[in-house]
Amino acid sequence: MSSAVAPAVSRGPAKVPGSRERAGDRLFRLIISGFAGIILLAAFALAWQLTRESLSTWKTFGLGFLFTSTWDPVADQFGALPFLYGTAVSSLLALLIAVPLGVGAAVFLTELAPKRLAEVLMFAIELLAAVPSVILGLMGIFILVPVMRSLGAPYGVGMLTAGLILAFMVLPYITTITREVLLTVPRPLKEAMYALGATRWEVVRGVSLPFARSGIIGAVFLSLGRALGETMAVTMVIGNAPKISANLLEPGYSMAAVIANELAEAASDAHLSALVAIGLVLMGVTLVVNGAARLMIYRLGKRS
């Protein structure tokens, strides 16, 4: 329609580069859609492969695989409950410790700390996030475990130690993300509160934290995802005993750890299949956690 209105002179030259660009655009779109498709394809291929390789476990044990606790590679008897329990408990412990610490630190960094100090601290925290997990595991073995033992834990290694290491690991995530969100709180909102005579605590509680809520929840779930899948550091300090014990000082085991430990030497097909089945469950749990996070952020976003 516009071409009919446009003067004839400009039509030709304008159209040629324009149409060429459209072709380029199309190509570009195709290529990047391909990239996005590859990601999707990889995820599906992964799920498909894990399901296929673990089929014999699901056939043999059914859903009982998730609710029994015998793990006996000699008798080919497998139940994943102790690993599910260990992964869940150690990750929740980590969040229980890291969330208040991380959010508190973020509030301090944005609201209280002098700018120079905040910058130095942020740098240190970001460095902490870059520490490889095997190094944290070593620190756990050489520092945390002896400390735990001297505090009265019978072995030093165990569920609580694993939770502490994981907390240490996710702390930078929670702090950094929470700080980023707190920085986006509009100044006028805060200043209005101060003008009404609110104390600093009241401003943080009444304006900053509610405003940053969805971001904080996102940080928590991101951390949970990291904690659930963490392998190396956990293996090094959790004690690697597939038992369910209410005592947090007793050794436990996690899903990622048992896969890392036993996959290389799993000679029997049933053993291998059971380990892959645990991998599938771990992937499922991570998907559910991430899905829940999305849903929560979406709902909160809609409400506000």
Next chain:
Amino acid sequence: MKLTLNLIAAVLLAAPAAAQMKTLNGAGATFPYPIYSKWFDEYHKVKPDLQINYQSIGSGGGIRQVTERTVDFGASDGPMTTQQQFKVDGKILHVPTVLGAVVPAYNLKDVTDLKLSGAVLADIFLGKITRWTDPAIAKLNEGVKLPDAVITVVHRSDGSGTSYCFTDYLSKVSAEWKKKVGTNTAVNWPIGLGGKGNEGVAGLVKQTPNAIGYVELIYAKQNDISYATMQNKAGKFVKASIESVTAAAAGVKMPADFKVSITDATGEKAYPISTFTWLLIYEKNNEGKGAVLKDFLKWMLKDGQAMTAPLGYAPLPDSVNGMVTKAIEVIK
């Protein structure tokens, strides 16, 4: 232009020449990895046109890859079961290469030489003997002051040939262990903490007072870890060493397929928790690889055996070496 063409031609012609360089790929056990990589390295110096690559991915992985024929040879610390061998297309030869041993490492203050028997060791790992002052331990260690403390048991958390050898021994000396736990690279441990790798177990034992675990002899030696003297089948107390491990291998009647366990061996000087480690070789190989493998094995049995001791492995006893040298003739 002509120069460019000449260059291209030269490159193209050089490619087939480079392809003449032979490579063999193997995968399997981690326990013999140090000596295997030494051998493959030294053999490359002898035969510069042959490159042998070895990935130490674990015995289980080695057996799996041999079954799927994705490697030219495998390696394992435990012999393949009949069922596993049935799945392989073609015959597999177990070629013993070196010997290793597993030692009970302990952390007891002021105890320099702990003596244990197989039955007592099994009961400790079953959780039946829980204190160091148990009469069964005291009886073996007269005059030694043992702490009145709970025993902390440490085992491997990762599947390993070390665990296979250790549980194989316990199954032989304790009927209860055989029935309740059994022999495998990974088992359902009745009690204890799991450490990843020799270093994980050694770390936990070193750090935890009154702990006992098990590690490879080489590892214990290199890291100065105290380990117990074991009572062997003949009733003698033997400390693990290259000589006592070779003695264990010499005392056993070798079957034609070399798939033999030498734990709890007879012989006065035999150390009871010893094991062979095997290369898994196809009897029929493609592309002339059989001849190359055979040459390497011959070299390994002659010159290679002399390199074992400095790395802490026991060489094959002469009788076994002779048998293996004859047996590898079938490789094609």
